[in-house]
Amino acid sequence: xxxxxxxxxxxxxxxxxxxxxxxxxxxxxxxxxxxxxxxxxxxxxxxxxxxxxxxxxxxxxxxxxxxxxxxxxxxxxxxxxxxxxxxxxxxxxxxxxxxxxxxxxxxxxxxxxxxxxxxxxxxxxxxxxxxxxxxxxxxxxxxxxxxxxxxxxxxxxxxxxxxxxxxxxxxxxxxxxxxxxxxxxxxxxxxxxxxxxxxxxxxxxxxxxxxxxxxxxxxxxxxxxxxxxxxxxxxxxxxxxxxxxxxxxxxx
Numbered sequence: 001x002x003x004x005x006x007x008x009x010x011x012x013x014x015x016x017x018x019x020x021x022x023x024x025x026x027x028x029x030x031x032x033x034x035x036x037x038x039x040x041x042x043x044x045x046x047x048x049x050x051x052x053x054x055x056x057x058x059x060x061x062x063x064x065x066x067x068x069x070x071x072x073x074x075x076x077x078x079x080x081x082x083x084x085x086x087x088x089x090x091x092x093x094x095x096x097x098x099x100x101x102x103x104x105x106x107x108x109x110x111x112x113x114x115x116x117x118x119x120x121x122x123x124x125x126x127x128x129x130x131x132x133x134x135x136x137x138x139x140x141x142x143x144x145x146x147x148x149x150x151x152x153x154x155x156x157x158x159x160x161x162x163x164x165x166x167x168x169x170x171x172x173x174x175x176x177x178x179x180x181x182x183x184x185x186x187x188x189x190x191x192x193x194x195x196x197x198x199x200x201x202x203x204x205x206x207x208x209x210x211x212x213x214x215x216x217x218x219x220x221x222x223x224x225x226x227x228x229x230x231x232x233x234x235x236x237x238x239x240x241x242x243x244x245x246x247x248x249x250x251x252x
Contacts, residue, residue: 004044005047010021011131011174017049017093018098021103021117022086024026026085027119034052034054034146034147034148034149035146035147035148036058036146036148036149037148037149037150038082038142038149038151039146039153039218040138040139040140040141040148040150040151040153041079041138041149041150041151041152041153041154041155042050042153043138043153044138044153044154044155044156045153045155045156045160045251046152046153046154046156046157046201047122047154047157047158047208047250047251048151048152048153048154048157048250048251048252049079049152049153049154049203049204049248049249049251050149050150050151050248050249050250051066051149051150051151051152051166051246051247051248051252052149052161052166052245052246052247053145053147053148053150053243053246054106054150054243054244054245054246055140055146055147055242055243056129056241056242056243056244056246057172057241057244058151058170058238058239058241058242059123059146059147059170059241059243060170061142061143061144061170062144062168063082063084063085063110063111063168063169063170063174064080064081064111064144064166064167064168064169064171065078065080065081065085065111065114065165065166065167066078066079066080066081066150066164066165066166067079067114067117067118067164067165067176068154068157068158068163068165068251069117069162069163070160070162070166071160071161071162071163071179071202072162075117075118075119076162076215077139077154077155078114078118078135078139078150079138079139079150079152079154079164080140080141080150081111081114081129081135081140082140082141082142082143082144083090083140083141083142083143084127084143085110085111085128085130085135085140085142086128086134086135086136086137086139086205087094087131087135087140087158088104088106088107088128088129088130088131089102089103089104089131090102090105090107092102092237093225098147102228104131104181105132106124106126106128106130106170107128107188107191108127108188108223108224108225109169109188109189109192109195109196109221109222109223109224110128110169110172110189110192110196110224111167111168111175112127112167112220112221112225112226112227113165113167113196113198113220113221113227113228113229114167114240115127115128115224115226116164116226117165117227118144120133125172126224127227128166128224130177132140139208140246143154145182147152147244149226158203158205158207158250159205160202161202161203161205162202163200163201163202163206164200164201164202164203164204164212164214164248165199166198166199166200166214166246167196167198167199168196168197168199169192169195169196169197169220169241170192170194170238170239170242171192172191172193173193173238173239175193175194175235175236175237175238176195177235178195178222178235178236179193180193180196182222183222184225186222186225188221188223188224188225189223191239192222192223192224193222194219194222194236194238194239195219195220195222195230195236195239196220196239197216197218197219197220197233197236197239197240197242198214198215198216198217198218198219198220198229198244199214199215199216199243200214200217201213201214201215201246203249203250204250205250207250208249208250208251208252209249209250209251210249210250211247211248211249212247212248212249213246213247214246214247214248215246216233217231218230218231219228219232219233219236220231
């Protein structure tokens with residue numbers, strides 16, 4: 001009888017331990033997806049827009065842009081870009097003494113759909129900000145290194161439904177279709193490979209607090225030469241798993 005009791009107790013302990021480990025693992029995974037919260041454009045007078053970005057299995061220091069458009073697709077305003085996009089100053093900008101150093105790099109391939117929508121041409125003809133004409137500090141911040149919550153404020157009160165747009169890109173993510181030598185004469189493409197993915201969500205000011213899941217609606221030009229949106233996502237693989245989910249909502 002004692003042997004049976006010991007056996008049953010051991011099984012119960014094993015099951016309990018397993019459940020605890022699984023709960024801890026799930027908890028750690030969730031914690032790894034959302035680790036910090038930050039704000040942009042706190043001085044705006046419009047509604048707050050909450051963007052909850054849960055990182056996917058391919059997330060590795062991606063760069064992105066978040067902005068608003070009208071329902072007709074007209075650019076309204078930028079909500080957030082990383083500092084490197086806002087100024088073209090990158091931590092690994094140039095090689096000096098055989099070591100990567102901070103410096104200026106022009107990267108039109110990173111978020112070209114946003115850049116062309118914004119419509120500001122720089123001194124070199126590229127639709128990317130530079131240090132002379134940067135995106136204002138109110139709309140820029142650190143590059144996300146994990147999942148995050150962004151609270152961004154509209155410049156002015158939103159009275160009509162709008163599109164919230166997010167474009168995300170990760171360097172050097174080749175696959176069988178987007179190979180390193182696909183466009184051998186395009187220097188910008190070689191730094192990107194799979195092009196940026198563009199996500200979209202519709203926000204209605206008359207329905208504040210409603211969670212809306214952002215959906216991918218296409219990809220950008222692979223070298224950033226144009227502001228085209230290509231709806232065919234069938235050739236993308238890891239580019240589609242940079243984000244596990246992106247949930248947004250509007251708040252008064």
